[in-house]
Amino acid sequence: MPSLTLLGQAVVSGLLAGGIYALLALGLSLSWGLLRLVNLAHFALALLGAYLTYQLGTALHVPPWAAALAIVPAFFLLGLAFHAVFAYFRVSEFGSLLVTFGVAVILESLIQWFWTADYRRYETAYATASARVGPLYVPTLELLACLTAAGLALATWAWLRFTYVGKALRASAEDPVIAAAFGVNHRRQAFLLSGVSAAYAGIAGAFIALISTLAPSQIWAWVGVVFAVVIIGGLANPIGALLAGLLVGVSESVTMAVVAPAWAPLVSFSLLILILILRPGRV
């Protein structure tokens, strides 16, 4: 049994890692739950955002926050364009999985073409900064990512819950025909949501660039865990995605500390399967 300090450190790093999962899960959960689009390209988009942040930072010395300011609106527009294609061809829920897989592969190839398959690391002065709370270390950047995830989740929740657009989106997801009969213009809001979801990928990307080592194949490493987070959290439920992200992050990190690092990938799927069998009505 590891010491209490080690366990506490595991919980802290789990919470912080969970923040990144939640950040990635947010956009995915929105588009799956409200647009019925299973967007595999979301991961590729996030990684592209990370590489762009890296490129701007290392080649042009643009600070990461400025890079994010440019990337996020650009991704918003990309999300709009993406949705235009889906709307034009009336892609089904399953078709969307295949099409976005294709997009993900193309983006992966693109990344590999420009930046090669070698690992890239964005070195910054503050990358290793961390705060000390008692015996525990809290890396500043990861804390910032986690807080951003929490802030975005709360804002998104309030947006869906209290604004007209949010309510209209939820109504359309529930029953598009009835919602349209009540005057909801689903097409316009679907574009907006698609853009927002892509913008979230951009935000996630900026943090990924700062926190982790980059490689094109990273796209596929996230798929399983983040989908587990989305399903555990409940579709189109931002707070659920946040909590599920933290839950999965902590479970993984505690497993690493208590059992062995290599067994960590099993955790999220065991959680997912348990939840699906015990609460099959969640999705």
Add this chain to the structure above:
Amino acid sequence: MSASGIRVALGLPAAGLALAALAVAGLPAFYESFLYLIFSWVALATSWSFLSGYAGYFSFGHGAFFGAGMYTTAALTTMFELPFLATLPLAGALAAALAAGIGAVVFRVRRLRGELFGLLTLAVGFVLATIVLNTPIDGGPGVYLSGVPLPRLLASPTGTLYLLGLGLAVATVGTAYAISHSRLGLGLYAIHDDEDVAELKGVPTLAYKLMAFALSAGIAGVAGGIHAMYVSYVTVGETFSITVPLYVVLMSVLGGARHWLGPAVGATLIASSLYVFTGGQQAVLGRALVALVLILVILLLPEGIVPAALARWRRWRPRPVEVLAPPAVAPAAVAPAGALGCHDVWRAFGGIQALRGVSLSVEPGEILGLVGPNGSGKTTLINVISGYYPADRGRVTLGAETLTARPAHEIARLGVGRTHQIPRPFAHFTALDNVALAATFGPGRVSPRQARAEAREWLAFTGLGRRAAARPDELNLHERKFLELARALAGRPRVILLDEVLSGLNPAEVASAIRLIQQIRERGVAILFVEHLMRAVLELSDRVVVLNEGEVIAAGAPREAMRAPRVVEVYLGKAHVA
């Protein structure tokens, strides 16, 4: 066997033998390897389509079963020194058992359809990879098979693997043809379109899904076993990469996942085009190109290349429209089995008590009208009798048989037929095939060929003789309602539950439907007739039962029951009770 069946039964082995002869005559090793890879992909993509193409349960777990096969062969040949060929059936059996186990858990969750099943199966690969990596099966460094002796089917090792791959590919495509033209295939196609209705028409959906899943995984396992020998160095990273599960999906969807030959065509196209771009930056470009093709195909040809080509061919050589003559007498039916009885049936949905101790009986040759205001529990009762919902309490019997607690497909086979208030035809089936499916899986248990013959008679009987080749989306509401009726009749029911078959029909259509129902009754079928159209209820019913809020409030001869004070009160309000 049909003409196309004979063509396939002769053509497929002939093509296999020709390709085998090529290797015996001495093919350069490069081509043997290249073709082996194509064969391997053909076997994988085709076997994937058994569950995922035909029944529509997209699995991303094919790589896991393939990997299970690879590691079975790798572990058994190196750790236990079993001969290579002996490990292949074991590799297949282990993968099949794994799929059956997963299916037995996952398929019980009713709402677990589509993309959720896909993501769960995706997880299987990650789980398996983690287990293999952390146990002595691999442990991290990978397994070398270079020391394992390869049986000499041909002089060269590549030739031997070529023959094994070829054999598996031909056998798999043959199996695909056999399944898609069998009772199993018919049931799987029906599951794809509407699983609930398939079950209600007598398709044992759980058993069929498990069979298709296990068979598909088993073939992937054997393919993995052979592939372990081909690569001769097995690692977790390569084996359980995302490549296999995703390429298999792409190949099948590109070629046409619902057609027996589609996945093989897709696999050949993609595997060859991948081979053109090998090595370095070119491989990156090739991958992007394949992805682009995938996107275009999904957007422009969502059904796949083979079905699209077949549809074009048929348009080019249109066949004359078949007109079926109405039969002189109604087609044969199964002998009556006794009365349908509901004994104190209860059913609640959450806090709403939909049925409160309903008891009624319908004799053979009798029409029992079941009426009541909306929400009184009429459709719920039909759903409980047909086994769609289990009853909370009480019993449903047919003659001496108890129906409660049986799965819906067994109830259908015992002779309970039903219609749906809103017609739910199988969208990809023609009208004829819709009816033939019910005949195949109904109590008659006739062969698919006999079922089609009977289906023609039922279509003619219900006045759809001209529409046999039409798809459901080409039918109007009245035709869909009659198709629903033909489908219920084709199962040769002893009892038929009619859920508002007349609603939405015009007076002439109502009159012909009433004549039809009278003809059905004359054959000794017990009919439970749910209807709002009072004229038809009074004209047709021998007796009437009135439901309100899940309770029987009146029963008896039609006119008397409808005049009972409680019934008038429920329908018109208290003021009108004279």
